[in-house]
Amino acid sequence: MTVTADHITKTFGGFRALKDVSLVLKQGETHALLGANGSGKSTFSKVRSGVYQPDGGTIRIGGQTTNGFSSPNHANALGVAVVHQEAPLIDTLSVGECMAMFGHYPCKYGRIDWTNLYAQAGQRLARYSVDIDPRRISGSLAASERALVSLVIALDRVETGIRLLILDEATASLTEKQAEDFLQHVQSVAQPDLAILMVTHRLAELENRVQTVSVLRDGLLVHSGASTATTNSEIIEMMAGPRGTSTFGTAVSRDDIMGYWARARSAVSVIDMSAPPALELRELKATVLDGVNISIRPGEVIGVAGLADSGAQELPQILAGESSYDAGEIHVRGRLLPTFTDPSVTIKAGISVLPADRLRSGGIATLSVSDNLTLPSSDRWWHRSKQKADLASSLIGMLDVRPPDASAIFGTLSGGNQQKVILGKWLSLAPAVLVLDDPTQGVDPNARDLLFAAMHAAAENGVAVILLSTEPDQLAAHCQKVFVLRGGKISTCLEGEDVTREKISEWSYS
Structure with missing residues (x-):
């Protein structure tokens, strides 16, 4: 039984996100939906799962035809299960409690029957x-475990038999190995009559797994065909389109990015390239970190690698002022930071951190793009609305934020465009140190290149950059040296010819 979408359109405030999109998803097949950030693929997934209602078109599933699902519950009732990029878990609750929120809380004598809840x-x-203790606190789960619990919740919500499973960037927060294990698990539990729609930016995940590939660009379906009929380079070209064909405008060039910095020099302080180290960590100790020493100069790009328990995840939280540390010193441009600090102190000192969790820690969903871009420096724009608008417009243009509308609500943007806004927010401060924590999660290849171009432009203008990534290829391609953490300590510092994917992986995993 096929699941079809015919002539689907969707508009947000005059902006048409989907334009007459038709797809056929066949049972027993995995169908990949690809596209650049802002292309409409997330909107299409939300239409198929009942989060959005289309303005036009029809959906056929299970022998029924509808003009759109009225809600996610309606979609569930007809056999649609969705695993989203962000796991629907509350960190302070147990796994069992989170699962019960999407099912029911068993009760006995008017009270929750906890024994039965955890048994179910x-x-x-x-x-x-899925081998996970339901009594575990959700906040203690690794990213891969959260994804598996999300899969169980999604599959278990369907009441009439699963007809369509949507993986909406479900692997974005996982390492390459974790993503591979997760997708293998999906295949193992999938039924022969199940259609799978996989939305992803990792083209490597398509190999030997996907039968059909469809590509969206600017809300239009520009390609749909057998996966064996196209190469990755052809797919990327279709996602990006010929230069100048985008309805949003032409692609951003390096000159555009460097031009922003030339203009910014008149509005922000310029970092002295001959200054002391931009950042020094001296014998830093925290919950996991154990005597870490790192020094980075203005204009230098260094990488930090390590597994989940290595301390790599703890470092950006400390530098952002969100977590305290037990011992050691942090120096920014030669000045010692206080041991007990908060984000306002670290930002004022010159440290800007782009967090791994952009939805929770990166931006404010209900504010406009303009307000998010200028939030850390809001005091500068009091009664200076024109200057604020000029800065927002400049950052939107430099980072090719789509749609290029400063008044757009941040929460309505695609994940990749949200990431661009968050990066622009921190670049507007011209910080001494820019920390990027897995910045390309859920970001398409072209937007990824733009983010890295902006990162290198910042470095050329004196900003010290720390890149943390779960993808060794990225560290090898963009960093002058890479510190590998293991057990809270620096196990090695790779430099020069040793900065390779193989060496980074070897030191991280061995």
Whole structure:
């Protein structure tokens, strides 16, 4: 049984996100939906899952034809399950409690029957071969475990038999190996009559897994065909389109980015390239970190690699002022930071951190793009609305934010465009140190290149850059040296010819 979408259109405030899109998803097949950030693929997924209602078109599933699902519950009732990029878990609740929120809380004598709740949660996890204790606190789960719990919740919500499983950037927060394990698990629990729609930016995930590939660009379906009929380079070209054909405008060039910095010099302080180290960590100790020493000069790009328990995840939280540290010193441009600090102190000192979790920590969903871009320096724009608008327009142009509308609500942007706005927010401060924590999660290849171009332009203008990434290829391509953390300590510092994917992986995993 096929699941079809015919002539789907969707408009947001005059901006048409989907334009007459038609797709056929066949049972027993995995269908990849690809596109640049802002192309409409997330909107299409949300239309198919009942989050959005289309302005036009029809959906056919399970022998029924509808003009659109009225809600996610309506979609669930007809056999649609969705695993989103962000796991629907509350960190302070147990896994079992989070699962019960999407099902029911078993009660006995008017009170929650906790024994039965955890027994049912354990049975549901076991049904899909997920070996996780339902009593564990959700905040303690690794990213891959959160994704598996999300998969169980999604599959278990469907009441009439699963007809369509949507993986909406479900692997974006996972390492390459974790993503591979997760997708293999999906394949193992999938039924022969199930259609799978996989939205992803990782083209490597398509190999030997996907039968059909469809590409959206600017809300239009520009390609749909057998996966064996196209190469990755052809797919990327279709996602980006010929230069100048985008309805949003022409692509951003390096000259555009450097031009921003030339203009910014009149509005922000210029970092002295001959200054002391931009950042020095001296014997830094925290919950995991154990005596870490790192020094980075203005204009230098260094990488930090390490597994989940290595301390690599703790470092950006400390530098952002979100977590305290037990011992050691942090010096920014030669000045010692206080041991007990908060984000306002670290930002004022010259440290800007782009967090891994952009939705929770990166931006404010209900504010406009303009307000998000200028939030850290809001005091500068009091009664200076024109200057604020000029800065926002400049950053939007430099980073090719789509749509290029400063008044657009941040939460309505695609994940990649949200990431561009967050990066622009910190670049507007011309910080001494820019920390990028896995900045390309859920970002398409072209937007990824733009983010890295902006990063290198910042370095050329004196900003010290620390790049943390779960993808060794990125560290090897963009960093002058890479510190590898293991067990809270620096196991090695790779420099020069040793900065390779193989060396980074070897030191991280061995």
